[in-house]
Amino acid sequence: MNQRLTTSRIDTMRSAARHIVRELGFMQKGLAGTDLSPSAVHTIIELGYGKVDTASDLGALLHLEKSSISRLVQKLEKDGLITAQPDPGDMRSRTLSLTEKGRALLRDLEGFGRRQIGSALDNLSPKAVDQIEIGLKLFAQSLDTRDRPTDAATRPIEVRERYYSGVIASVALLHATFYSQHYGFGAVFERKVATEMSEFMGRIDNPGNTTFSAYMGDDLMGSVSLDGEDLGEGAAHLRWFIVNPRSKGLGIGNLLLGRATAFVDSAGFDCTRLWTFRGLDAARHLYEKHGFELVHETPGTQWGTEVFEQEFVRQRGA
DSSP states (O other), X not given: OOTTOOHHHHHHHHHHHHHHHHHTTTTXXXXXTSSSOHHHHHHHHHHHHTSOOBHHHHHHHHTOOHHHHHHHHHHHHHTTSEEEEEETTXXXXXXXXXXXXHHHHHHHHHHHHHHHHHHHHTTSOHHHHHHHHHHHHHHHHHHHHXXXXXXXXXXXXXXXXXXXXXXXXXXHHHHHHHHHXXXXXOHHHHHHHHHHHHHHHTTTTSTTOEEEEEEETTEEEEEEEEESSTTOTTEEEEEEEEEOGGGTTSOHHHHHHHHHHHHXXXXXXXXXXXXXXXXXXXXXXXXXXXXXXXXXXXXXXTTSSOEXXXXXXXXXXX
């Protein structure tokens, strides 16, 4: 044990942690203003944030046994908050996603949580708030990595802009692998991504065009591109947003969309549009967090498989 971690200091921190748990309502029957259990509330939040997408992953995240997860999923399905479908890549598992009712609840939970924390921190100095933020992040990371023989949580993330050697192949591979495993997309989709991104990289240096790619060493953790030419004057096209499944929990998607929206605002675009399809709840949560709104939804087959295609729009400065 670290010699500076005396029993007295550890007990002081334990006492503070118990106080936080009580004040945030974890001892009450309902949590965050709902009639749901803590595990149910966490399920809604983590599905919405994209931390998990299967029942087995949910069990690992919440440290609950399989039977408890099964009962939890059944209740949330019955309440109309989530859907559970067989996982195409592993028929022993089920893929979970939020329903519209579930996404509405997620927005309520986020509002409740932000008001709760904001109220607690409102009278503190900026320096004290910074100390609390850093301390909580470090403590969460220490809990998350204490049993893992990996340095993933501490390895630096480098965001590279515009073209970088290998980025076309890496982005196409991430798309092809993920959408084949989870949604059955095939050669039409893979060819479309590789061909269109290759064409885009031929004009990457034109004003209004760029790509942000997050790397951990030589490994691509995620990427997003902004095409300022193909939708006409005043509109940017957000394209090929993808996050490596191995980077879950590192905030890569949030980081990339933050860079993307800052780029389009500084470049003076009136709006930014993107096209996706129904069911990508983690991505949708990030889009809405960064100011995008769903404006149109219709069945379509542009990616080689029939899905409910969605169009999102973000106005400048949203």
